[in-house]
Structure formats: structure tokens, C-alpha cells
Ligand SMILES: *Cc1c(COP(=O)(O)O)cnc(C)c1O
């Protein structure tokens with residue numbers, strides 16, 4: 001089987017050379033790629049996310065856009081009663097796991113010969129796409145909402161992207177970008193399925209770092225679900241390739257103040273756009289995730305669930321991690337807070353991996369607020 005691009009809604013297939021990022025029927029596209037894992041070769045390669053070369057649907061090596069990122073460390077943390085593993089995915093060139101997706105998406109963009117792109121983001125995806133555009137000499141326009149943290153704005157500008165700060169919400173920024181996407185290539189981390197072909201490498205790395213043993217539980221923050229879906233695709237690939245006998249239960253953690261997926265799960269699948277208020281977890285403040293159904297299905301298939309955390313939980317988790325030397329942004333601390341809240345539902349013998357998604361240096365303003373009283 002070759003690589004296939006297919007609409008998730010109507011099933012229409014697209015040829016590999018087509019630059020579409022969505023189907024005319026409104027459905028999101030998926031990339032289906034028969035991942036292979038030649039372990040002997042993989043072992044000899046440099047420790048980057050591209051060591052799983054055969055699993056990544058980019059035909060020609062010369063189109064790869066990469067800083068040799070990935071293969072982030074995994075470290076063990078002893079909490080009160082049990083140990084958990086932390087996957088340090090804030091250790092990337094731009095300080096968040098989004099670089100996994102950007103590396104593959106920009107490689108795809110190079111493959112298509114596209115010279116300029118547009119993207120919208122709550123900050124980290126924009127910074128990441130901007131960096132990879134800088135590396136690939138691709139022109140880049142980024143729309144962000146007005147409340148985006150200053151360090152992320154500075155990052156986007158530093159990489160030379162054309163930055164537009166949109167009054168209003170994250171959704172308003174998306175609208176502006178999708179207008180532009182009628183004429184410019186939409187390098188959207190949410191719509192573009194090649195982004196997930198990068199985020200999936202987190203699963204391969206975790207498995208290899210645990211000597212091809214799959215953990216029982218994976219805990220991730222979830223907004224648009226690019227990490228959650230990537231992890232699901234990645235662990236499914238390993239399962240289908242016979243490298244693992246199970247797929248971990250995936251626990252998706254949202255902020256109580258903006259938890260559409262959590263509510264959808266409880267209300268049987270209708271995306272009820274419930275009230276959303278501000279959250280310190282700005283990276284997951286997504287009211288209408290485009291791939292909501294896919295995210296719900298993935299979590300259900302793995303036997304996992306969604307959970308929420310309060311603002312206080314998030315602050316406590318950020319402090320807890322920082323006091324042990326892990327400086328992550330509040331959005332990333334959400335996963336740790338989700339673990340704390342769900343501990344009693346996890347068996348003692350289950351191995352738990354928590355993905356830490358973004359660097360604390362991304363949002364020093366919120367961090368210093370957190371620590372002024374101490
Ligand atoms: C983007 C982001 C997330 C959430 O990822 P989604 O793909 O939107 O679910 C979590 N943490 C950080 C630091 C992020 O930048």
C-alpha cells in the first residue's frame with residue numbers, strides 16, 4: 001500500500017501531488033501511511049525523530065526540513081506513591097512539541113514546491129511554523145489572538161514571519177487565516193494532516209526508550225488534539241507493525257474553563273460549544289476543535305478518558321514540577337495536574353507516561369505571577 005490522503009468524512013481520495021488541506025465536503029483529511037520499522041537500521045541512526053524515516057511520508061530526503069530535533073529525554077519522577085515517566089517534549093528548537101509537526105509539514109511544503117504559507121495559532125504552533133519556514137526560506141504569515149503571550153509573539157517576529165494580531169478570540173484569528181487560505185497554502189496544524197505525521201513520532205520514541213514496551217497509560221494536554229491524535233496514530237502504527245501488543249490508554253486533559261471534549265464525551269458526541277472563560281492554559285483554550293470526533297474516537301478506542309483541571313490545580317502542578325527542576329508553561333503543567341486528579345483510577349502496576357509539552361520560558365509573565373508570593 002502506498003501513502004494515501006483521504007477525506008475522513010466522505011472517503012474521497014486525493015493524489016499525493018495535490019496541495020489540498022481539506023475536502024470540498026468540509027471534512028478533514030487524513031494521511032494513511034504504511035509505517036515500517038527496520039529496527040537494525042533505526043538503531044544505528046542519529047537520535048532524532050527522523051530516525052523513523054520509513055514511517056514518515058516524505059518521498060525524497062532532499063526535501064526534509066529538520067534541525068535534527070526530537071528523541072527528547074524521558075525521565076522518571078517519584079511522586080508520593082508511585083513513579084511516573086515524564087517525556088520532556090518541551091526540549092525542542094522552539095520550546096514546544098509542535099516542532100515535530102512543523103518539521104514534517106514544512107518538508108511536505110517543500111515537496112509541493114509551495115513558497116508562501118499562512119497559519120493561525122495561540123502562539124506555539126505559530127512560533128514553530130515560523131521557525132521551520134525560516135529554515136526552508138518559505139514566506140510565512142501568522143494570525144494570533146490579541147491575548148497571546150508576549151514571548152511567543154516575540155518568537156514569531158524574530159523568525160521573520162509576518163505577524164498579525166487579531167482583536168478578539170482564537171476563533172477570530174482562525175477565520176482570518178482561513179480567508180487567506182483561499183489563495184495561500186494553509187500550513188494549519190489543525191487541518192493539515194501532515195502535521196500529525198510528525199507529532200506521531202512521540203509514540204515511536206516513547207516505545208523505543210522503554211525498549212519497545214508500550215506504557216499502559218499516556219497523559220496529554222488536549223486542545224486541538226494534534227499531540228493526542230499523533231500519539232494515537234503512532235502507537236497504532238507500532239501495534240500494526242507487530243512491535244507492541246497494546247495501545248496505551250490515552251487520558252486527555254483539558255482546562256475546566258474550556259473543556260469542549262470533556263463535555264462532548266459526557267453528552268454523547270455533540271460538540272456543545274459550552275461557555276468558555278479565560279484559562280492560564282492558553283495553549284489548549286480551543287472551543288471548537290476541528291478534529292473533535294476523531295479525538296473522541298481515539299480516546300474511546302484506547303479505553304482512555306477526558307478529565308479537567310482547575311486553575312488552582314494547574315498552578316500547583318506547575319509549582320510542583322518547577323520545584324523538581326522542570327520548568328514548563330502552564331499549558332504543559334495541565335498534564336501533571338490531570339495525573340494528580342486521576343491517580344486513584346490508575347493501577348499501581350500500570351506504567352504512566354506524562355508528556356510535558358512546552359517550556360516555561362514561553363510564558364515568563366504567568367510564571368512570575370505564580371511565584372511572586374514565594
Ligand atoms: C499546542 C499545545 C498543546 C496542545 O496541543 P493540541 O494539539 O492543541 O491538543 C499543549 N501544550 C502546549 C505547550 C502546546 O503548545
Ligand SMILES: [Zn+2]
Pocket residue numbers: 007008009010011012023024025026027
Ligand atoms: Zn469529503
